[in-house]
Amino acid sequence: MSKDLNKVQLTGRLGADPELRQTPQGHSVTTFRVASNRSWRTAEGEAHEDTEWFRVVAWNKLADICAQWMMKGSRVYVEGRLQTRQWEDQDGQTRYLSEVLANDIIILDTRRDQTAASGEPVAASTAPAATLPAATVPARPARAAKVAALPRGTNTFDEEDLPF
Amino acid sequence: MSKDLNKVQLTGRLGADPELRQTPQGHSVTTFRVASNRSWRTAEGEAHEDTEWFRVVAWNKLADICAQWMMKGSRVYVEGRLQTRQWEDQDGQTRYLSEVLANDIIILDTRRDQTAASGEPVAASTAPAATLPAATVPARPARAAKVAALPRGTNTFDEEDLPF
Amino acid sequence: MSKDLNKVQLTGRLGADPELRQTPQGHSVTTFRVASNRSWRTAEGEAHEDTEWFRVVAWNKLADICAQWMMKGSRVYVEGRLQTRQWEDQDGQTRYLSEVLANDIIILDTRRDQTAASGEPVAASTAPAATLPAATVPARPARAAKVAALPRGTNTFDEEDLPF
Amino acid sequence: MSKDLNKVQLTGRLGADPELRQTPQGHSVTTFRVASNRSWRTAEGEAHEDTEWFRVVAWNKLADICAQWMMKGSRVYVEGRLQTRQWEDQDGQTRYLSEVLANDIIILDTRRDQTAASGEPVAASTAPAATLPAATVPARPARAAKVAALPRGTNTFDEEDLPF
DNA sequence: TTTT
DNA sequence: TTTT
Numbered sequence: 001m002s003k004d005l006n007k008v009q010l011t012g013r014l015g016a017d018p019e020l021r022q023t024p025q026g027h028s029v030t031t032f033r034v035a036s037n038r039s040w041r042t043a044e045g046e047a048h049e050d051t052e053w054f055r056v057v058a059w060n061k062l063a064d065i066c067a068q069w070m071m072k073g074s075r076v077y078v079e080g081r082l083q084t085r086q087w088e089d090q091d092g093q094t095r096y097l098s099e100v101l102a103n104d105i106i107i108l109d110t111r112r113d114q115t116a117a118s119g120e121p122v123a124a125s126t127a128p129a130a131t132l133p134a135a136t137v138p139a140r141p142a143r144a145a146k147v148a149a150l151p152r153g154t155n156t157f158d159e160e161d162l163p164f
Numbered sequence: 165m166s167k168d169l170n171k172v173q174l175t176g177r178l179g180a181d182p183e184l185r186q187t188p189q190g191h192s193v194t195t196f197r198v199a200s201n202r203s204w205r206t207a208e209g210e211a212h213e214d215t216e217w218f219r220v221v222a223w224n225k226l227a228d229i230c231a232q233w234m235m236k237g238s239r240v241y242v243e244g245r246l247q248t249r250q251w252e253d254q255d256g257q258t259r260y261l262s263e264v265l266a267n268d269i270i271i272l273d274t275r276r277d278q279t280a281a282s283g284e285p286v287a288a289s290t291a292p293a294a295t296l297p298a299a300t301v302p303a304r305p306a307r308a309a310k311v312a313a314l315p316r317g318t319n320t321f322d323e324e325d326l327p328f
Numbered sequence: 329m330s331k332d333l334n335k336v337q338l339t340g341r342l343g344a345d346p347e348l349r350q351t352p353q354g355h356s357v358t359t360f361r362v363a364s365n366r367s368w369r370t371a372e373g374e375a376h377e378d379t380e381w382f383r384v385v386a387w388n389k390l391a392d393i394c395a396q397w398m399m400k401g402s403r404v405y406v407e408g409r410l411q412t413r414q415w416e417d418q419d420g421q422t423r424y425l426s427e428v429l430a431n432d433i434i435i436l437d438t439r440r441d442q443t444a445a446s447g448e449p450v451a452a453s454t455a456p457a458a459t460l461p462a463a464t465v466p467a468r469p470a471r472a473a474k475v476a477a478l479p480r481g482t483n484t485f486d487e488e489d490l491p492f
Numbered sequence: 493m494s495k496d497l498n499k500v501q502l503t504g505r506l507g508a509d510p511e512l513r514q515t516p517q518g519h520s521v522t523t524f525r526v527a528s529n530r531s532w533r534t535a536e537g538e539a540h541e542d543t544e545w546f547r548v549v550a551w552n553k554l555a556d557i558c559a560q561w562m563m564k565g566s567r568v569y570v571e572g573r574l575q576t577r578q579w580e581d582q583d584g585q586t587r588y589l590s591e592v593l594a595n596d597i598i599i600l601d602t603r604r605d606q607t608a609a610s611g612e613p614v615a616a617s618t619a620p621a622a623t624l625p626a627a628t629v630p631a632r633p634a635r636a637a638k639v640a641a642l643p644r645g646t647n648t649f650d651e652e653d654l655p656f
Numbered sequence: 657t658t659t660t
Numbered sequence: 661t662t663t664t
Contacts (some may be wrong), residue, residue, distance in 0.1 A: 331529065331530065331531055332502065332503040332504045332528040332529045332530065333501055333502055333503040333528070333569070334502050334528045334530065334544055335500070335501045335502070336499070336500050336501075336574065337497055337499045337500075337501075338496065338497050338498050338499070338574075339496040339497040340496045364496040364497070364498045365495065365496045366495065366496065366498065366573075367495055380498055380573075380574065380575060380576065381576070382574070405497070409530075409544075410500065410502075410544065410546070410574065410590075411544060412544065412545070412590065417585065419583055419585075421581065421583075421585075421587075423587065423588075424587075424588060424589060424590070425588060426574075426576065426588070426590035
């Protein structure tokens with residue numbers, strides 16, 4: 001079996017804050033949705049625009065960084081591979097869900113109103129990169145993990161009991 | 165609205181011959197499925213492998229080239245953007261289908277048994293690139309377009325009556 | 329001869345304003361340099377950082393957009409192919425210069441002090457995308473084209489008399 | 493300092509066998525040159541072709557795999573980041589050399605006459621991926637490391653005494 | 657210096 | 661559900 005390329009690259013803005021969860025084994029998993037905008041002109045010169053939504057999943061250290069530095073409205077670059085989960089629904093229909101399993105994320109900007117609560121900029125506002133030491137800023141409050149279902153695990157971690 | 169990146173790149177082999185159809189407006193549309201293989205080892209050193217299937221759509225000249233030069237088993241590089249179509253099924257459930265709208269394709273090799281029928285290599289066997297003049301080789305027989313449904317058009321062509 | 333992949337993708341900030349020139353045939357050519365930063369940790373946990381400089385060339389409409397919307401400090405995404413020009417210097421030594429021939433550019437943000445002169449934001453500050461109609465904003469003053477040398481042309485335009 | 497994208501992706505064929513060397517610290521370094529072909533038509537329909545040569549460097553395990561599985565004529569996919577080394581030559585001129593520091597390589601095919609010597613296919617002929625267990629095939633004879641100069645190290649390994 |  |  002040969003090795004192939006499977007790469008997705010996208011930029012866009014988060015539609016909501018990322019959701020951080022912990023697996024029973026103690027691995028972090030963060031999911032979020034990204035709106036990627038496109039604008040184009042028809043042959044006649046009419047302007048159009050369009051938004052494509054991506055579901056993104058990040059694991060472990062990358063998951064923690066996402067939860068800490070990104071929020072609703074943040075603009076990000078995401079690179080990863082596309083994986084499509086497939087299952088039978090209650091009506092016996094095959095259902096598909098495609099998502100990007102991230103392996104690299106660059107925060108292109110954070111939301112402007114990030115200073116709202118405190119009145120002064122959180123470090124994240126000048127935070128260049130996802131690789132900055134997390135400890136230098138107060139993490140955003142962890143979101144509760146009201147997790148349930150047990151879909152198929154990713155192959156990176158061989159877990160059968162993911163929290164989403 | 166800002167312009168964003170939405171790029172998918174994959175290599176893999178076609179699971180079946182490409183399907184070429186014509187829209188009522190006379191545009192060519194070719195669809196095919198690509199199996200992209202991945203192999204990896206667990207921390208313990210166990211070998212694993214996995215296949216991810218992509219649905220790919222190509223339009224116009226690129227559609228014609230795909231139908232002419234590619235077949236079941238061909239190894240290809242595909243680049244395009246990911247688009248997810250979404251609709252309500254008969255049970256009122258939202259269904260999703262993600263596919264790659266190709267804008268560049270490189271034929272990495274054609275199938276080995278391409279000489280099977282005739283006993284001599286079809287022109288595709290020496291076909292270097294997707295950019296070769298199509299007229300220099302006999303096209304593979306067009307597959308019948310037993311087309312029906314009317315999903316959402318792609319924005320590239322503003323068509324409402326796609327043949328697939 | 330087969331068709332191959334030759335793709336470069338980078339993000340970074342412009343080290344200086346882009347330089348726009350016109351060829352004798354009336355084609356626009358814009359060049360600029362981009363600083364792409366990288367940070368990493370050694371195995372021992374020491375932080376390091378590094379800047380890689382890219383020379384970028386854009387042609388025609390893309391060249392005009394770059395000159396109009398980008399300036400020193402702008403953060404951009406650039407995609408293109410790498411080409412290395414090569415020549416003999418006066419000492420008979422072979423010299424090389426690699427540059428990215430851009431085919432897609434996304435402006436990720438413009439410089440913060442873009443309002444400096446006028447006290448109010450130039451249109452570029454709200455400029456979402458490189459694809460906006462150029463006519464809606466006053467172009468930055470064209471930089472003079474004090475052009476001279478005649479390096480090897482790009483193959484896109486078959487010109488022998490480039491202005492840089 | 494922010495984190496940026498610096499990615500090169502190319503396909504092409506090796507102009508010569510890869511050169512494997514060992515650093516004094518015992519790290520493997522393999523270098524090779526890849527010819528990436530491009531064909532295009534002018535507006536008038538004339539066919540043109542062009543070859544771009546890339547210098548590629550791989551380290552450690554990836555270096556070993558390259559040396560073992562690739563040879564002159566092999567077609568490969570290479571992904572990495574571009575780095576430009578710069579130095580003063582004996583005439584005080586600044587010289588530049590750009591190369592791709594590989595982080596992923598896919599072997600797209602091996603050379604057809606790989607069976608030449610033995611009369612039967614080496615395992616590499618069916619070798620799908622760069623990730624196959626090296627031990628299942630006889631390695632190609634290691635090339636001698638007649639190494640000398642001391643250019644600037646790559647930042648991945650913090651070595652000052654590279655063998656090329 | 658590759659390949660078709 | 662994002663953003664300009």
